[in-house]
Amino acid sequence: MAQQTELRRGGASLRPTDPFSVLDNAVWAALNGPHAHLAQRVGRAARYPDDVYAFAALADPGDPAAWADLHTLVGPGTTVRIKPVEDVPDGWEMVGGGVGVQLVDTGLRAEPAPEAVRLGPDDVPEILDLVARTRPGPFLRRTIRLGTYLGIRDRGRLIALAGERLRPPGWTEISAVCTDPAHRGRGLATRLVRAVAAGIRERGDTPFLHAAADNTNAIRLYESLGFTLRRRSPILLVRSPGTSGQGTVL
Known part of the structure; x- marks a missing residue:
């Protein structure tokens, strides 16, 4: 499960409603922002070219339509890395993974x-x-x-x-x-x-x-x-x- 840490900068609390929230789904945000020119995309799913950065992303990991778009994007029987995702829909198989941490510049x-x-x-x-x-x-x-x-x-x-x-x-x-x-x-x-x-x-x-x-x-x-x-x-x-x-x- 994703765990949030409340941060403070300049005396103000930084919660997910702050600009930090864009980092909650950083791969998707990048592919729809400064790295849009690199994105391979179908609807609510996107990925980097597989020789650039081997990750895909969903606009909303809880949206079945986004998973359907990802299936269209990558094709059947394809293994892909994705974050932050905790569960997959029926038919998808979890074949590996781990836990990562995200750190931000505060000083x-x-x-x-x-x-x-x-x-x-x-x-x-x-x-x-x-x-x-x-x-x-x-x-x-x-x-x-x-x-x-x-x-x-x-x-x-x-x-x-x-x-x-x-x-x-x-x-x-x-x-x-x-x-x-x-x-x-x-x-x-x-x-x-x-x-x-x-x-x-x-x-x-x-x-x-x-x-x-x-x-x-x-x-x-x-x-x-x-x-x-x-x-x-x-x-x-x-x-x-x-x-x-x-x-x-x-």
């Missing part, structure tokens, strides 16, 4: 990192190699299209990374935060988070991020930087009704 010190470089499509093979070794979360062949990604190099080799993923209106998610194991303990992740946040703040958005609920080290780091835990919610891997010869995962 982060954002500042540029002079040693950070902006990464582009030509850097994707190196990014994929670093992500495979550090497992910060999904990064796919065209994930870099979602926003700005910054890296730090040592003797020309990429050793640390952070960037932008979801963009609900007014917010930008910091994602893919990782450091080569041989270079940990130098504060590289902290510098990159602050540098990515500086760019987010410059365009008027507020940083937020997600982490697996059992990734206590990452959560502890983010809280020490000025993020506050806002909610816990399920992440499901579901299979659509019907059969498909390919058993596709999106």
Whole structure:
């Protein structure tokens, strides 16, 4: 079950009726906002291209019509990741999942990192190699299209990374935060988070991020930087009704 944390900024309570509520369904909000140009959509269901970000979203997870639209969008017998969803309609199958946490910026010190470089499509093979070794979360062949990604190099080799993923209106998610194991303990992740946040703040958005609920080290780091835990919610891997010869995962 999703759990909400009441936050305070500047002495005012921030409840779901505040702008924070757009984060309750962040994937849908992004696909209907700044990332609409990337959206594949049928009615009240949408998804990112499967080589950009392997998630789908529903306008209202409690609406059977939205699930029908998702079925039309992904096809029969297709496995898809979706959040925040707790139950699925008859015919859909839950085949996996976990619990994630969402943290929002309530006191982060954002500042540029002079040693950070902006990464582009030509850097994707190196990014994929670093992500495979550090497992910060999904990064796919065209994930870099979602926003700005910054890296730090040592003797020309990429050793640390952070960037932008979801963009609900007014917010930008910091994602893919990782450091080569041989270079940990130098504060590289902290510098990159602050540098990515500086760019987010410059365009008027507020940083937020997600982490697996059992990734206590990452959560502890983010809280020490000025993020506050806002909610816990399920992440499901579901299979659509019907059969498909390919058993596709999106």
